[in-house]
Amino acid sequence: MARRARDPIAIGLVALTSLVAIAGACAEIGGYVLGWPDALVELVALSFEANVPTWYASALLVLASAALVLCAERAPRDRGAWLALAAIFAFASLDEAIEIHEHLGGLFEGRGVLYFSWVIPGALVVVLLALAFGRFLLRLPVIDRRRFVLAAVIFVSGALGMELPLGWWTERAGDDNLVYGMLDWVEETLELAGTTTFLLALRARLMREHEA
Template identity: 45%
Template sequence: MELPITISPRRLTGILSLVVLGLTLASLAGSLSTLYLHPGTDLLKQVQKSYIRLFYVDWEANIPTWYQASTLLFCSIILATIARGKRARQDPYVWHWAALAVIFLAMSIDEEAIIHEMAIKPLRQAFHMGGLLYYAWVVPGAAAVLLFALAYLRFLWSLPPRTRLLFVVAGIIYVGGALGVEAVSGLWADRHGENNLVYMMISTVEELMEMIGIIVFIHTLLDYTGRHMGKVTLHVDAVGPHDAATALEICNGIVPEGGEAAEVPRRR
């Protein structure tokens, strides 16, 4: 049984953009309420507190965090699918695609488990960091980005011009928010604290840039898959009641119109 799943990059980009807009507005509403609204009853105070806990983009383990972790995981799945297709065609840079899938899986786990946040206080105390380095994880983060850029330079130049440009745009937006604006927010937090309007606006811009960067990257991956990898189908092969195999196959010209899919080489 084949389950054709059609994903339009443009349509999905539009949907995700609306979700990001909604999350950003919900976060801003909660942030502003803490500064300008002062509920008169304990019940209303608890409602306000719970709302902010759920939607403030600068906090962890809430709805915006779940959304970002999910989109990073989706990137990992697409990248793994591309890597599988590249391997089936014996194309170059298979391991670069596979490594990207692992990297984005790790980023998804980190986003949900807030692993990088655990390094902030130990690094800050050990090296007496402040100012732009107040959120001390930006130092190892910047080093990791630099190493990644050097390792993937040839891979990047091997991509089609359109894909290469979108890769760079997505990376600039995401890293600019995650490291650049994060450093600015750290400078402000170090001098003025986090419970003020300016910090809330800076942190909102930071998270917004990260979410937009991922949307651009998802669009890029889907656009690349559609233009250069061919049709993607979900094939379910039920051999028996207790023996079923499910595989996500990339059919890059392997499936002729009205024909049957050729067997994809499998790891032995």
């Protein structure tokens, strides 16, 4: 059997995500340890907003939304579910750009690991989405289901899971220190990795359907 040629787009996507993550880690260390200029740190550090990593994360989510629309066109039975996911990812892209979820924190007074109290409604949303798309997920081919679940676990581990230690540390030491920066870096890197994994899974599905 001939070996399948490597996918240059997939390789490039993984390389870009890795580059953004590595540059972000270097910026955190450079800013707090090596005294790099603030302007450079704020441009590429993952703990800052409205910069290169924010744009990249938002772009990944938009690409995933577009890929989900393509999947919907090729799956008449579950078209509604695919389009609903596309809408969710489009909203997630908007949220990444303007931080809508941060305003949910004012609904609760959080302390300790729940210092960033938006994780409470955020966790509820995750549970509701899992219930809403459970049957759809079970109807997918095993390979797609495993890849989608893996992507979701990676993303949620960052978006919600890492907010707990980050909140605990922020309450005690604030957000202007290297530990905060690196905890935030882990969170954002997991989100980027999860979105990249999902986008690659969608691309693999579309390529498989095209070759069928």
